[in-house]
Amino acid sequence: MIHMRIGLFFFMFFGFSQTYAANKMIVISVDGMRAEFYQNPDFPAPTLRRLAKEGVSATSVRTVFPTVTYANHTSMMTGHYPAVHGIHTNKIFDPEKGPLKIWNWETSRIKVPTFWQKARENGKTVAILMWPVTVGTRENWIVPEIFQVDGMRDKTQWGYIAEHATPGLMDELETALQDKFKKRPSDDDAWDEWDTGAAVYIRDKYKPDLLMVHINMMDNIQHEFGRDGPEIREAMKKTDEMIRKIVGKPDPSTCVVVLGDHGLASYKKLVHPNILLVKGGWIRLDESGKLKSWDAVVDNNGPGAAVHVKDKSKIPAVLEYLRKNSGGHYSIISKSRLQKLRALPAAAFALEAAKNYSIGTKFKGELVTEEKRTSGAHGYLPSNPDMSAGFIAAGCGIAGGRSIGSMNMVDVAPTLARLLGFSMGKTAGRAVEIRPRP
Numbered sequence: 001m002i003h004m005r006i007g008l009f010f011f012m013f014f015g016f017s018q019t020y021a022a023n024k025m026i027v028i029s030v031d032g033m034r035a036e037f038y039q040n041p042d043f044p045a046p047t048l049r050r051l052a053k054e055g056v057s058a059t060s061v062r063t064v065f066p067t068v069t070y071a072n073h074t075s076m077m078t079g080h081y082p083a084v085h086g087i088h089t090n091k092i093f094d095p096e097k098g099p100l101k102i103w104n105w106e107t108s109r110i111k112v113p114t115f116w117q118k119a120r121e122n123g124k125t126v127a128i129l130m131w132p133v134t135v136g137t138r139e140n141w142i143v144p145e146i147f148q149v150d151g152m153r154d155k156t157q158w159g160y161i162a163e164h165a166t167p168g169l170m171d172e173l174e175t176a177l178q179d180k181f182k183k184r185p186s187d188d189d190a191w192d193e194w195d196t197g198a199a200v201y202i203r204d205k206y207k208p209d210l211l212m213v214h215i216n217m218m219d220n221i222q223h224e225f226g227r228d229g230p231e232i233r234e235a236m237k238k239t240d241e242m243i244r245k246i247v248g249k250p251d252p253s254t255c256v257v258v259l260g261d262h263g264l265a266s267y268k269k270l271v272h273p274n275i276l277l278v279k280g281g282w283i284r285l286d287e288s289g290k291l292k293s294w295d296a297v298v299d300n301n302g303p304g305a306a307v308h309v310k311d312k313s314k315i316p317a318v319l320e321y322l323r324k325n326s327g328g329h330y331s332i333i334s335k336s337r338l339q340k341l342r343a344l345p346a347a348a349f350a351l352e353a354a355k356n357y358s359i360g361t362k363f364k365g366e367l368v369t370e371e372k373r374t375s376g377a378h379g380y381l382p383s384n385p386d387m388s389a390g391f392i393a394a395g396c397g398i399a400g401g402r403s404i405g406s407m408n409m410v411d412v413a414p415t416l417a418r419l420l421g422f423s424m425g426k427t428a429g430r431a432v433e434i435r436p437r438p
Helices: 002-020 046-054 069-078 115-121 157-164 169-176 188-206 217-225 230-247 273-279 312-324 335-341 409-420
Strands: 024-030 060-062 091-094 098-103 126-129 141-143 210-215 254-259 265-271 283-285 291-294 296-301 304-309 330-333 349-353 357-359 368-377 391-395 406-408
Touching: 024 230, 024 409, 046 230, 046 254, 046 391, 060 409, 069 115, 069 409, 091 296, 098 291, 098 296, 115 126, 115 210, 115 409, 126 188, 141 169, 141 188, 157 169, 169 188, 188 210, 188 217, 188 230, 210 230, 217 230, 217 368, 254 409, 273 283, 273 296, 273 312, 291 296, 304 312, 312 330, 312 349, 335 349, 349 357, 391 409, 406 409
Parallel strands: 024 210, 024 254, 060 406, 126 141, 126 210, 265 357
Antiparallel strands: 091 098, 254 391, 265 368, 283 291, 296 304, 304 349, 330 349
16 A cells, blocks of 8 residues: 555656656746737737647736836746745845845845756756846856946946856857847847847757747837837737747747736826925935935835835834825835735835826925826736736647636746746745646
């Protein structure tokens, strides 16, 4: 009986993994990809719809709070919520200096294993292009995401990337792609096109077991023009073509996964709560109007913002002050709710902008300002349906044309690991049932 139970255990766990195991995987993160991009035929996305038809797709992917790129990409790639994995927001907050312009670029900031690290541990070769929070990771071929911000102007973006990329890889790619790209990329759209060419080159020459590529175009265009409009469809057409090129004609044993990290919502107005904190004496500014010192400060993440208070005994007073002066432009997210969301553990509480609003960064001037045109933002609570992302998986024996319903961002890593034949270990997310063909 004991031997039968042991045999059953090995069949359930090891045999099951073998059933799902794929030889290779291509993962494409389309920043700002919503499920409607492949559900609604009005969007020019033939590649996305073909992959959804050939494989499985989610009706929605519930994001983590705040619904920003770096927190969600890290939950996507670890199976954990931000309070556990350590990437709480896009940018770094300094307990003394306050909000910084430096982003959470380094993998060393992640406190738990990532999907790509576990893949390498399980004997897979790994190539990563422009993926968030990959500076310093040591996989086979790395072109990490890092870019210029204020205070970082001693190098070009190419220079920063080359410094942290796999030694010699950027020179190799520049030579290999010189016929297609006469000059180095100078903006996000050009980088997306260049990354696509680099991904195809690495895919064909080195044949990595895991290829991960991050495309920014859809996020950028929705930020600029809002959630809808003709510009969004034109960008989707270009993005879909990039996906087609990266996917190519994969071997039937290759899994192809295309997913988003968040949706976006349109807004017309910005509210600047730090102006209230200046007026209330919680923030002091220098002669140029910049932050000098603070007792309480708002660290915005789009329409979701952490409120930090140095003296915990003053939290009730700051909370009541911001609540009383909200004017309906934002609402308070309590500490207890943040704990349930497993988000922003260092914050005293948080704010969420009202519908058609986002949260701005000004310290002086008008509390509410209006944008010149409709813009797009993400960072709201995950319960906002506009924040939901999309997910498609095809190839490697996945039965076609099926919906897997709704899933969570933290489900992605354990699901991808199962498809590649290994486990992420204990995570907050679960491996979604993606059955192979009978």
